[in-house]
Amino acid sequence: MNLKQLSESLGLSQTTVSRALNGYPEVREETRLRVQAAAEAAQYTPNVKARRLATGRAMAIGHVMPMVHRSEMVNPIFADFIAGAGEVYAREGYDLLLSIVPVDETEAAYRQMSANASVDGVIVQAPTMEDPRVPLLQELGLPFLVHGRTASPQGYSWLDVANIRAFQRATEFLLDLGHRKIALVNGQETLDFARRRRVGFEQAMAARDLAPNPAWMQSDVMTEEYGYRAASEMLDAPNPPTAFLAASIIPAIGIRRAAGERGLRIAKDVSIICHDDGLSYLGNEGNEMPGGPAFTATRSSIRAAGTRCAEILLSLIDTPNQPPVQELWDTDLTVGRSTGPAPV
Template sequence: MAMNLKSLSVLLGLSQTTISRALNGYPEVSAQTRRRVLDAVRETGYRPNRAAQRLATGKAKSIGLVMPVGLVTESDVHFGEFLEGLSSKAVAYDFHFVMNPSLPGEEETTFRRLAASGTVDALFLASVRADDGRLAMLQSLSVPFIVHGRSIGVPMDYPYLDIDNTKAFYTATRLLIQLGHTRIALINGPEHLTYAIRRKRGVVRALADVGLILPDEAVQHSVMTDDYGFQGMQRFLTLDEPPTAVLCSSTVLALGAVRALNEAKLKIGRDVSLIAHDDVLPMLKPEHFSVPLTTTRSSLRAAGARIAERLIGPLLGLCDYPRQELWETELIVRDSTGPAPL
C-alpha cells in the first residue's frame, strides 16, 4: 500500500542509501541518478515517513506550543492572531507545529512530556505570569524555547520576545496628562499576567511624575472580551469622580467600553478620552470605531512570525538571532483623545 524507501529502492534498482542521499541533497550522487530518483518519487508519490525520519535523525522538525484551554479561555482572538503569524513562518521552513491544548494545572506536565518524548525540537511559552515557575522548568528541559512576554521577579536569563508594555502605557498616559486629564482609569488584562502588570506600572509611573496616583477603583483586571470592557466602563461611570480618560489593554475591551459610553450618552474624545492597545487584529481596526481610537500599536501577528523564525532558525543552523528582543510600540493619535473637560 504505502510506498516506502525499500520498495522504491527495489523499483529503481538502487540502494536505500543512494535514494536517501539523492533526496536529501547530498553531493555524492550523480546528477543522472538524482534525476531518476526524483522522477520516481514524483510518479509514485513517495513521501518519507516522518516518524522514521525523526527516529533516525533525532530531529522532529516541529515546534510545540502549549495552548491554554479551560474554563476561561484567555484572549482567544489575540491568541488566534498570534498563531497566524507563527504558522505563516513555520510553513516557510517546512516545520509544523503541534498544538497541545492543556488545562491550566497540567501545563507543566504537558511541557515535560513534549520535551521528554521528543515530539518537538523547540517549545514556545506565552501568557507569562509574575514569578512564573514554568520558566525555570523550561530552562531545565534542555529543549530550546522562546517566551512571548517576559516574567517579573525571575532573575534568570532566558530568550524572549516582548513589547515594551510599560513604556507604551507610560507614553499613552503622559499624553492624557498633557491633555489635562487627571482622573484616569485602566481596563486591563488578567491581573496575574505580566503584560498587564507592566501596563499598569506604566500608567502609575506617568501619573506619579506629576504627583498623581492611580486609585484601586480606577483599575479593572479581567479577561479581554467586550463584556468586561463594557462592565468596566460602566462601573467607572458610577464612581463619585468618574475618570475623564480611560486606557484599555485591547481594542476588544475598547469595544465594550465604547458601548458603555454610548449608552451613557457620553461623547468619546470630548467627555471621555479613550486610548487602547492595538494588537492589529484585522477584524477590529481602531480606525473603524465610530470615533477612531487613539492606540498604542504592536502587531501580534508579527510577533508570532518573529518567534517562529527565532525558534526554527537555530535548528537549521541559521544563527545570529538576538536572544532577547523588546519591541517598541507606536502611539497613534486619532479622535478618541481630546482635552479634558472642564
C-alpha cells in the same frame, strides 16, 4: 522529483542535498545556494518523513494551552499569534502541535512532549511574573522561546513589547490633553505584560505628582464585556473618570459601548486609549478617515510577533549553543478619534 533524482542531477550525495536544504552550517554557502536554486527550479518539495529521518527531528513545534474556566489565551490575540507563527512553520516544513490541557496538567504535557520527542521546541505564551514553565523547560533541555517575559528575564530567549514605555506614553498623552481623572482597565495582573502596563501608567502619573485612584483601576480577562462592566461602574459613580486607558482594543470596545449608553460623546466627554495588537478581524482601521483610526492606540502587531517568535525558535533549534535571543519591541502611538481635551 524526489531527493535521489535531485541529488543525481546536482552530482551530490543525498545527505549533502538534505543538509543544504535544511540549513546545516557545515554545508558551504555556495553549495547551499546551488541546491536551493535547483530545488526551486524543479519545484522539489521535501518528503516530511524522509526529512525527519535525515535530521533526527520531529519537525513539529509545541504550543501548550492551559485551559481554565476563563482563559486569557482563548481570544483573537492568541489566534492571530498562531497565524503568524504558523506561516513560518509551514514554510520551513514544521507542523504545529497544539495541546489543550487543564491548568494543573501543564507540567505533565511538557514532560510528555520531551519524553516522546514529539516536538523540537515550544513557544510559551502569556507568562506570569514568576512563571514555572521557564525553569521546567530549562530542566528538560527543550528549546523554547517566551512570548513576553517574566519578572526576571535573564538566561532564556524571549520577545516582548516595551509595555512600561507604551503605557507611560499613552498616559502622558492623556495628561497633556488636560485629563487628570484617568482610569486603567487592565488585563490580568498575574500576567507580566499587564503588571508592566500598570507600572507604566503609575510612573507617568507620579511624574506629574498625581496618584491614581484605586477605584478607577481594574484588571481581568480582556473581553468586551469586562470593558463594558468596568466602565459602567466607574461612569455611574459620583466622580467618574474623564479618560480610560485600556490594555486591549477588545475591552476598549466595551468601554465605548458603556459611554454611548450614557449619552457621552467619545473624545468630547470621555477619551479612550487602548493597546492595539493589529488584529486581523477586529482591527483599528480608518487611517484614511478624518481624525484617523477609531481609537488612539499604542500599536504592535501580534501577528508579526508570532512570525518573529517562530523564526527565533527555529534558529535556536538549528543552533542550540547560541546565547539567548532577547528582543524588545517598541510601540507606535497612533492618534485616532477617541481622544480629545479634558472636558471643562
